[in-house]
Amino acid sequence: MLTERQLMILRVIIDDFINSAHPVGSRAIAKKDKITYSAATIRNEMADLEELGFLEKTHTSSGRIPSEKGYRYYVDHIIAPTIQKSNMNILKNIMQDGFFEFEQIVQKAAEVLSGLTNYTSIILGPEIFETKLKQLQIVPLTEHTAVAILVTDSGHVEHRSFSIPAEMNSSELEKMVNILKERLIGVPIIRFQEVLNKEIAFLMKRYMNDFEKAFKYLQLAFFHEQPVKLYIGGKSNILLQPEFHDVEKIRAFYAMMENEEEIVNIVKSSKEGIKVTIGNENKVDAIKDFSLITATYDIGEDQLGTIALLGPTRMEYRKVITLLNTLSSEMTQALHLWYKNKE
Numbered sequence: 001m002l003t004e005r006q007l008m009i010l011r012v013i014i015d016d017f018i019n020s021a022h023p024v025g026s027r028a029i030a031k032k033d034k035i036t037y038s039a040a041t042i043r044n045e046m047a048d049l050e051e052l053g054f055l056e057k058t059h060t061s062s063g064r065i066p067s068e069k070g071y072r073y074y075v076d077h078i079i080a081p082t083i084q085k086s087n088m089n090i091l092k093n094i095m096q097d098g099f100f101e102f103e104q105i106v107q108k109a110a111e112v113l114s115g116l117t118n119y120t121s122i123i124l125g126p127e128i129f130e131t132k133l134k135q136l137q138i139v140p141l142t143e144h145t146a147v148a149i150l151v152t153d154s155g156h157v158e159h160r161s162f163s164i165p166a167e168m169n170s171s172e173l174e175k176m177v178n179i180l181k182e183r184l185i186g187v188p189i190i191r192f193q194e195v196l197n198k199e200i201a202f203l204m205k206r207y208m209n210d211f212e213k214a215f216k217y218l219q220l221a222f223f224h225e226q227p228v229k230l231y232i233g234g235k236s237n238i239l240l241q242p243e244f245h246d247v248e249k250i251r252a253f254y255a256m257m258e259n260e261e262e263i264v265n266i267v268k269s270s271k272e273g274i275k276v277t278i279g280n281e282n283k284v285d286a287i288k289d290f291s292l293i294t295a296t297y298d299i300g301e302d303q304l305g306t307i308a309l310l311g312p313t314r315m316e317y318r319k320v321i322t323l324l325n326t327l328s329s330e331m332t333q334a335l336h337l338w339y340k341n342k343e
Contacts (some may be wrong), residue, residue: 075276
């Protein structure tokens, strides 16, 4: 357990380092308002905090910087008791300006969040495992092409183009559409392939003439991409942080950001609330110099989405956690209202 004096010095060092990105020395701390300790006393306490693993000393300065253990203690014990939701109404203008689709609400939230923090924001749509198909429509575009319009119960709208076999007439197309609607409506998207390969294949073979070609095109239309939706804001904000002038770090970060499946696995959360991972607590090498803070939002029907901010370990934790707390609440309210208006 740290003493009251050690807690104060640790808080001041972390707050200063977050703002300046420069090591903090005892003389700078002693000059601050409300600090009544001498520089010598502060140096002794800093040495003890370093020995306990909360601070690190750089080679180029007599000042100290926080360690990952120091940041963890700061998040869990110094700022956590004081953090509350604020009344920022981040999404108020979106909802007031008129009706928006689910994607527009979430994309705007990602942009606002990255703009307020200068970090990279990532927002995931509701969990794929819970998302079900609500509406399905197939619209012919030309004699040999059509588009499948899928609407999920989370409000996500997907357009998927596919080819129509030359042998398939309008009657055959109608049969296929009826079979798809009968077997896919209300089915979780994660089970599409299972239902398509078993039930739908059986019915198409039974009631349609040229089953094999039609079925092949359907598979391409329904499984060419993952139904999880990612919304990213401020990807280039990493370049604003002095910690990331190393070309290799930037290259590793951007390579990771191109892999949507990896991003989903990194940020998705199975539990409600705020989660903070700092530096080496992150399992992926590309973000072991980052802090990742995630929060969940609720869209109803027991479906959770995830909001995340990715930035340096020298992150403004108090501000970020407050923002995510607030945005989580606002998105839950906004999307519940949106969902209600869709019914």
